[in-house]
Amino acid sequence: MPVSSQRGDARPVPNQLLADLSRRLECLSVSGADLFSATLTVPELDGVLLPPSLPDLWSWLRPGDGLALIASGTAFEKVCSGPEALDEALRGLDWTHLDLDESGGEPVAFLGHGFGGPDPSGLPPALLRVPRLMLRNYKGRCDLVFSHAGVATADELHALWIKEAERLLDALGRPVPPASPVNLIRLNEMPSPDTFRRRVRTATDSIAAGRVEKIVLSRRITVAAPRLFRPERLVRELAARHPSCAIFTVGFGGRTLVAASPERLVACTGRQVDSYALAGTAPSDPADPFLGGRLLSGAKDRHEHRLVVGWISSVFNELCDNVQVPSEPRLMILGQLEHLWTPIAGTLKPGAGFLQAAQALHPTPAVAGLPLAEARTLLDELGESRSGWYTGAFGWVDRTGDGEMAVVLRCALLDGDRAEVAAGAGIVAASDPESEFTETELKLRTMLDTLRSA
């Protein structure tokens, strides 16, 4: 079984890799701990950055940072009632780790959740998963992390882990050829364009009446393709087009959520934590000599952005020391779109951790509104519904509390030949229904254009 690197599907990996893994994993057995993981380095797979075709694919990529986490199988999974329950589930785990090559590579749990409230897609409100096998590539170096929940003899553990390694290596050996673009058919749209415009008007009336300062309204479209969508093909397209984004897949019950999110909810390394305020959007025209000028000098977008910066800063002031907030936003350019962007950083206070920060930051006013409670009430009154974890969060955390979660945006929920895509826009006092509609169309296009080649 020749296995080749996914960089150019060109570099063969020696066939004895599986035999070597088998030898190195001999004589390990688990007793006592809820969860047991073992990490070993695998130079033969260095440079593998893209996920292969695997059922129920879970993966997290930051192509720009040379990071890929590719999961195969499940050692431990817990469906939770919401983000708070994720924290409890993780805290309660007794997790032992054996670092066979002393590479320092920690095992990770993937975790994600929806926006909150009913989710018509039927995805669970929150999920925690530790894969049976995770391939991690960071800056070209590869390690494999094997995990198991419950007691197992050395023979049982060996058999389970080698079977999973076989499955992953076999999948990595199969190339993922690109596909020619197809036309997509729009099947349905929620709400209709006119209803969306009407909701924007009601929202600006509510803002004028002093009920809320900002509210985010969204649209969702289901499309059909003349072939089955392939998550691994969509990931390749997204990684090529948006290498600075967090690109992730969450496979569940035959469907797969795929996203290329520009918005970091939280990232944590040691005690250092940061989050992105991303709000204020305009079409990006590379031929425009005043690129970004409209956004950086526009009163409406600056106001919309300032509200998000202020809110995230106040969460950071509760949880962190040395909070750093740049005085001026930068511009984030993503294909046809540009956003106002302020990265906010701090040092976690004693007692505060990654999951606490992730919970406190969800949902930011970039995806919900301000003040939050009133915005949620108004969203319900307007009939806004969020499906398939859109505007929830997804990411990973290791046992030491290092990790990252992204806001679920620029996403598609793939189901056979169908895909559901969603996009929203922040509404403030000066918002105009037609421009907000156009903004959501542009955001939808990020995913719809890419889906044509998936």
Ligand SMILES: C=C(O[C@@H]1C=C(C(=O)O)C=C[C@H]1O)C(=O)O
């Ligand atoms: C809600 C979305 O995007 C959010 C809203 C933005 C805005 O209103 O300008 C910009 C980026 C995101 O924080 C989306 O992409 O669906």
